[in-house]
Amino acid sequence: MNQRISETDRERIAQRDAALAARPKLELHLHLEGAAPPDFIRAQAKRKKTDLSRIFDDRGAYAYRDFTDFLRIYEAACTVLTTPQDFHDLTLAVLEQSAAQGVVYSETFLSPDFCGGGDVIAWRDYLAAIEAAATQAQRDFGITLRGCITCIRHFGPQQARQIARCAQATAGPFVTGFGIAGDEGQFHPSDFTYPFDAAREAGLGLTAHAGEWGGPDSVRAALDYLRPSRIGHGVRAIEDPRLVDKLAEAGVVLEVCPGSNIALGLYPAHSRHPIDKLRRAGVPVTVSTDDPPFFHTTMTREYIQLAQSFGWEEDIFAQIAQTALDAAFCDAQTRSDIAKKLETTP
Numbered sequence: 630m631n632q633r634i635s636e637t638d639r640e641r642i643a644q645r646d647a648a649l650a651a652r653p654k655l656e657l658h659l660h661l662e663g664a665a666p667p668d669f670i671r672a673q674a675k676r677k678k679t680d681l682s683r684i685f686d687d688r689g690a691y692a693y694r695d696f697t698d699f700l701r702i703y704e705a706a707c708t709v710l711t712t713p714q715d716f717h718d719l720t721l722a723v724l725e726q727s728a729a730q731g732v733v734y735s736e737t738f739l740s741p742d743f744c745g746g747g748d749v750i751a752w753r754d755y756l757a758a759i760e761a762a763a764t765q766a767q768r769d770f771g772i773t774l775r776g777c778i779t780c781i782r783h784f785g786p787q788q789a790r791q792i793a794r795c796a797q798a799t800a801g802p803f804v805t806g807f808g809i810a811g812d813e814g815q816f817h818p819s820d821f822t823y824p825f826d827a828a829r830e831a832g833l834g835l836t837a838h839a840g841e842w843g844g845p846d847s848v849r850a851a852l853d854y855l856r857p858s859r860i861g862h863g864v865r866a867i868e869d870p871r872l873v874d875k876l877a878e879a880g881v882v883l884e885v886c887p888g889s890n891i892a893l894g895l896y897p898a899h900s901r902h903p904i905d906k907l908r909r910a911g912v913p914v915t916v917s918t919d920d921p922p923f924f925h926t927t928m929t930r931e932y933i934q935l936a937q938s939f940g941w942e943e944d945i946f947a948q949i950a951q952t953a954l955d956a957a958f959c960d961a962q963t964r965s966d967i968a969k970k971l972e973t974t975p
């Protein structure tokens with residue numbers, strides 16, 4: 630197959646990929662702990678004398694069998710992130726990694742559950758450490774971070790209320806959003822109206838994971854009960870044309886993470902992923918990596934796969950960036966600063 634690619638084509642592809650790598654990107658859906666490089670977690674485990682060898686395969690990558698197992702391995706990795714300093718170092722490592730992918734604006738899910746168990750006083754300390762790292766990364770790598778506090782569905786509604794208290798207590802220029810992640814098969818969106826109402830009252834932007842492991846009904850329920858402006862994943866809306874129309878009409882933005890869906894077995898390849906169909910149907914879509922080392926992906930890799938699979942050209946990537954900018958949970962000054970960075974796209 631490769632032999633049939635001419636020298637000129639090879640050059641054209643290399644040029645396209647280099648342009649995609651250099652393109653300034655916005656990422657709206659990244660879990661801070663899920664972005665931890667395996668080496669980082671291994672080093673923490675060694676320092677804390679914790680045996681985490683079971684969560685890695687023989688090449689040193691994270692190893693999991695399916696979605697439930699992924700969540701279990703994810704939570705096991707988090708057990709060696711125990712201090713504000715750990716989260717400072719993690720944030721810096723993750724932002725350096727993102728900046729190397731051309732990301733200029735990152736909205737990252739922060740989980741008070743893993744930062745002091747949801748205690749508001751402890752959370753303030755962890756957040757201060759994360760924010761200090763963000764300030765350093767802005768200076769050193771030119772990347773802007775905003776935090777989206779996330780509760781974890783399978784930890785239950787009671788704990789989600791506590792996470793909403795953390796969000797209320799720290800809402801401001803840095804903590805700008807609130808969301809829900811975790812196992813979509815557990816509980817129901819109606820169980821989480823209180824934390825979402827509290828976060829909305831605190832002025833936070835809202836997003837909810839849905840339509841990843843759940844089908845269209847899960848997306849509908851998240852929209853009805855939680856009233857988010859964005860949905861994390863949401864891709865299984867494609868199974869219901871009326872829901873697709875509803876998302877398009879209401880302008881609900883999907884944080885689509887194709888590589889994550891493929892690694893977890895939802896779709897066999899980028900070329901079979903519904904992102905392009907959703908986009909063509911008028912649904913505002915954005916592109917993110919979710920938990921990049923878990924899914925062996927990066928922002929540049931996602932862009933290249935989308936260009937290869939759907940023939941996306943510069944205009945579509947520009948549209949994706951504009952959609953993300955419009956949907957970002959940030960203040961007007963930040964939005965205008967990021968818009969200027971997009972204008973410098975090579």
Ligand code: HPA
Nearest residue numbers: 660663810811838919920
């Ligand atoms: N889905 C649900 N929960 C998660 C994910 C995801 O993709 N990543 C980290 N927590």
Ligand code: ZN
Nearest residue numbers: 810838861919
């Ligand atoms: Zn996610």
